[in-house]
Amino acid sequence: MLRGQKACVTGANSGIGLATAVAMGRAGADVVVNYVVGADEADKVVEQIEAFGVRAYAHEADVSDEQQVADMVARMVKEFGTIDIMVANAGLQRDSALTEMTLAEWQKVIDVNLTGQFLCAREAAKEFVRRGVVEEVSRSAGKIICMSSVHQIIPWSGHVNYASSKGGVGMLMQTLAQELAPHKIRVNAIGPGAIRTPINRDAWSTPQAEASLLQLIPYGRVGDPDDIANAVVAMASDLLDYVVGTTLYVDGGMTLFPGFATGG
Numbered sequence: 314m315l316r317g318q319k320a321c322v323t324g325a326n327s328g329i330g331l332a333t334a335v336a337m338g339r340a341g342a343d344v345v346v347n348y349v350v351g352a353d354e355a356d357k358v359v360e361q362i363e364a365f366g367v368r369a370y371a372h373e374a375d376v377s378d379e380q381q382v383a384d385m386v387a388r389m390v391k392e393f394g395t396i397d398i399m400v401a402n403a404g405l406q407r408d409s410a411l412t413e414m415t416l417a418e419w420q421k422v423i424d425v426n427l428t429g430q431f432l433c434a435r436e437a438a439k440e441f442v443r444r445g446v447v448e449e450v451s452r453s454a455g456k457i458i459c460m461s462s463v464h465q466i467i468p469w470s471g472h473v474n475y476a477s478s479k480g481g482v483g484m485l486m487q488t489l490a491q492e493l494a495p496h497k498i499r500v501n502a503i504g505p506g507a508i509r510t511p512i513n514r515d516a517w518s519t520p521q522a523e524a525s526l527l528q529l530i531p532y533g534r535v536g537d538p539d540d541i542a543n544a545v546v547a548m549a550s551d552l553l554d555y556v557v558g559t560t561l562y563v564d565g566g567m568t569l570f571p572g573f574a575t576g577g
C-alpha cells in the first residue's frame with residue numbers, strides 16, 4: 314500500500330510509534346525510526362522493518378529541538394532521497410493536579426507534544442513543497458499525520474498540560490491542513506482512545522484498573538498499538554487521498570460519551 318514511499322515515525326522505539334513504524338515497513342515504505350533515548354530498542358525495530366525487504370535506520374533526535382528535527386529530515390532526504398510521510402507521534406505525560414503542577418511539567422509536555430509536532434510538520438512540509446507530487450509514488454505531495462488523542466476533545470482533570478497539548482494538536486492539524494492542501498499535502502490526525510502502551514500502564518496493568526477503564530469504552534476492550542498503526546497506514550495511503558484535515562478517532566467508542574448511555 315505504501316511501496317516506494319519514505320516515512321519518518323517519531324517516538325518509534327515504544328508503543329504506538331513502534332507498531333506504526335513496523336506497519337509502515339510491512340506496507341512497503343522505507344522507514345526512519347526516531348527515538349530520543351533507547352538506541353537498543355530502536356535498533357530492534359529497524360531489524361523488524363528490514364525483514365520486510367525495505368530500508369530502515371534509527372535516528373536519535375529530540376522532537377522539541379529545532380536543529381535536531383531539521384537535521385533528522387535533512388539526513389532522510391540525503392539517505393532516502395526524500396520524505397513522503399511524517400508521523401508526528403512522539404509524546405509524553407507529566408501528570409499533576411493544577412495546583413501542584415510546576416511550570417517545568419507544563420512546558421515539557423507542550424514542548425514535546427505540541428511544539429515537536431509543529432517542528433516535524435514544518436520540516437517535512439518544506440520537502441513536500443519543494444518536490445511536489447510524483448504520480449508513480451502517490452497522488453499527494455506528502456502526508457503529515459499528527460498523533461493526537463481523545464483528549465483533543467475530552468477534558469481530563471489532573472492532566473491539564475497533556476489535554477491542552479492535544480487540543481492544540483487538533484487546531485495545529487486543521488490549520489496546517491488548510492494551509493497546505495493547495496500544495497496537495499494532506500494533514501490529518503489520529504485520535505487514539507486507551508491503548509495498551511507504557512504511557513498509561515497504570516490505567517490497565519491491574520484487573521481493577523482495567524475494569525474501571527472498560528467502563529469508558531463501549532466496544533469493551535482496551536486498544537492495542539496495532540489498532541492505531543493500521544489506522545495510520547490507511548491514513549497515509551492513497552485509499553484515503555480525499556481525507557484532508559480530519560481527526561480519525563480510534564477509540565472503541567470512547568468519544569461517544571458512554572456515561573450518557575444510562576445517565577443524562
Ligand code: NAP
Nearest residue numbers: 324327328329349350375376403404462505507508510512
Ligand atoms: P510510549 O510508549 O511512551 O511512546 C512515546 C514515545 O515518544 C516513546 O518512544 C518516547 O521515547 C518518545 N518521546 C518522548 N519524548 C520524546 C522526544 N522529546 N523526542 C522524541 N521522542 C520522544 O507511549 P504511546 O502510548 O506509544 O504514545 C505515542 C503517542 O500516542 C503519544 O503522542 C501519545 O500522546 C499518543 N496517545 C497514546 C494513547 C494511549 O492510550 N497509549 C492514547 C492517546 C494518545 P522514550 O521512551 O525514549 O522517552
